[in-house]
Amino acid sequence: MGQLNEIPESDITGAVKVVSYVANKNGNQELVQGSMWSPVDVVNHQAWLEIDKHIGASKKKVAAGRVSCLHYYMTANQMDTSLLASYTRQPRWLVCLHLFPFFFRRLGAKSLKKYGEVFKVSPDDLRHGILKPPVYNQRECEGDSVD
Amino acid sequence: MGSSNHPSITKESARAILLIDFPHLQSAHCESGVAANLLSHKGIAFSEAMAFGVGGGLFFGYLPFIRINGLPLVTYRSAAGHILKRIGRIPGVGIYQKTFRDKGQAMAELDAALDQSIPVGLQTGVYWLPYFPKALRFHFNAHNLVVYGKDGDEYLISDPVFPGPVRCPAEDLIRARFASGALAPKGKMYYLTQVPDQLQRRPLIVDGITVVCKNMLDSHFPLIGVKGIQFMAGRLEKWPERLGRERADLHLGHVVRMQEEIGTGGGGFRFMYAAFLQESANELQDTPLAEAASMLTAAGDSWREFAVMAARICKNRTQPQDSYVAMAEQIRECGALEERFFRKLEQWLKQQS
Structure with a gap:
């Protein structure tokens, strides 16, 4: 097929052929077995840059106290309010409400547990606003597993 | 070719290992790969490309009113589940399918099937599968895989896009089976209950081609088929002025990802379908089909030229000839090539009846 001169930035499938x-x-x-076609690396990289940009913006907002840490976890796990609502089986408006620090601080243990389960973090992490990496990055970043 | 692996049947009660002899053959596309592997396990040699063709997998649709992460849906293949549905309709093939509300029940039924030495196909979300490469972990819910064994708390999985069998902890598999969002799998599982002794391939091939031709040429809806390709070209041309450069590049990258990322076999499934036509041409001793296959390969190459140009634009390494107008022209060329290809196939179909 069309040969390319471009060098891929990184092989997106890792070691998997x-x-x-x-x-x-x-x-x-x-x-034919091999790595993925190199233009795919370019567009995949572009998609991740966009996700990282959103995560960065969310972290800033959390630090400024404009949104709760739930906003960070939602963004880092590539979710929006409706997807998070369906994962936690709550109405969307409730999730939207929990994005405000005011309401999030007043959340009960049950709700925190629910969110913690989705993002694989402990309720304490949520309560103290500790920003842990998204699900797909957790295994390497932590020695011990989270619940 | 992918490596094939034939684990032997063992049932060790001490470590509770359960293994079914399942031929894992790596494939480019998950759904046709699963269909082919399940049929092969039942003793019917079926390639991935053949499953894709018989299942009528080729398609084109540009549906901007459906959004994926805020980007318009572009699809080069038929809807998820379409291939398996058509495979299940082959005379003599019986397929058992079930979705669940209750997670426990879904896993219990999976275990029960494994206990009877039945390899089980599952629809899952990709995001929650720990063995998936990090760069591909998006919320995509129409991934298919086969569970062929269990080792303690881990399931042994033949994921067709991987070179060899993989393992997945039960907890993660539950999450993947009950992923939410678009195309939510709802724990869907399926397995073949019966297969015919003899498979008449000609009618299956003809039927598969008929469906694809009809979708690509005769749709009254301007967003799908060959018309859809032309429509997307028109839209793409205007992206920079309508959306601004940055958003336009994101849209562009999205189109290329749908066309080339894992599961497509390259060229937006066009090369896979060409492989199917070549296999059919050999099977039926039919040269016009082989000619059609090379026409489709040319169309696939044309799609790839577009992707190369798009990647250069996304990477800000444009060459003088790169522009959205030039890309639109390239896509129109793809559309024209495909129209000629499908007209030829249509003629071939008329000769068959």
């Missing part, structure tokens, strides 16, 4: 269809000399499509 994926297969894709490549035409051989006779034009027959064959499954």
Whole structure:
């Protein structure tokens, strides 16, 4: 297929080799194992930069006290209020309310536990506003596992 | 080719290992890969490309009113579950499917099936699967995999896009099976209950091609099929002025991701479908199909040229000939190539009846 001169910034699949269809000399499509096509790395990288940008903005807002730490966890786990609402089985407006520090501070243990379970953090982390990494980054960043 | 792995049947009660002899063959696309592997396990040799073609997997749709992370839905394949549904309709094939409300019941039924040595297909969300590469952990809920064993608290999984079998803790698998959001799997599990002794391939191939041709050429809806490709080209041309440069680049990157990221086999499934046509051409001793396959490969190459240009723009390494107008032109070219290809297939279909 179209050969490229670009060098991928990083192989997005890590060590995992994926297969894709490549035409051989006779034009027959064959499954070939290898890393992903390099333009994919570029656009995947772009998507993650966008996510990181949102996470950074959210961290600033949390630090400024404009939103609760729930906003950070929601953003870091690529969720919006409706997705978080369906994961926690609550109406969306309630989740929106909990994004305000005023209401979040008054949350009961039950609600905190519910949020903690979704993000794999302890209720105490939420209560004290400790910002832990999103679910897909937790394994390496912490020695001991969270509940 | 992917490595194939044939674990032997063992049942050690001491460590509670349960393994079913399941042929794991790596594939490019999860749903057709699962379908092919499940059929192969039942003794019917079926390639991934064949499952994709018979399942009528090829499609195009640009649906801006459906948003994924605020970006318009672009799809190069038919709706999730479509391939398995069509495979289940093959005469003589029986497929058992169930969704659940209760997590415990869903896992119990999975364990019960494994106990009877039945490999079970699951629909899952990608975000919660710990063995998935970090860079691909988005909230995508239509991923398919096969569970073929259990070792203590871990499930042994044949995930078709991975080179070998993988493991997943039960807790994470529950989360993945009950992921929320668009296309929520609701714990969906399925397995084959029966397969025919003999599979007549010709009618299956003809049927699969008929569905795809109809969707791509005869839709009255301007956003899908060949018309949809032209429509997207028109929209894409105006993105920079409508959305501003930054948003336009994000939209562009999204289109390329849908076209090329894991699960597509490259070129927005076009190369996979070409592989299906070539296999069918061999099976039916039919040269026009082989010619059609090379036309589709050309269309796939054209899509890839667009992707290369788009990647340069997303990376701010534009060359003089790169622009949204040029990309729109490239997509129109793809549309034209595909229209010619599908007209040829349509002619071929007329000769079959």
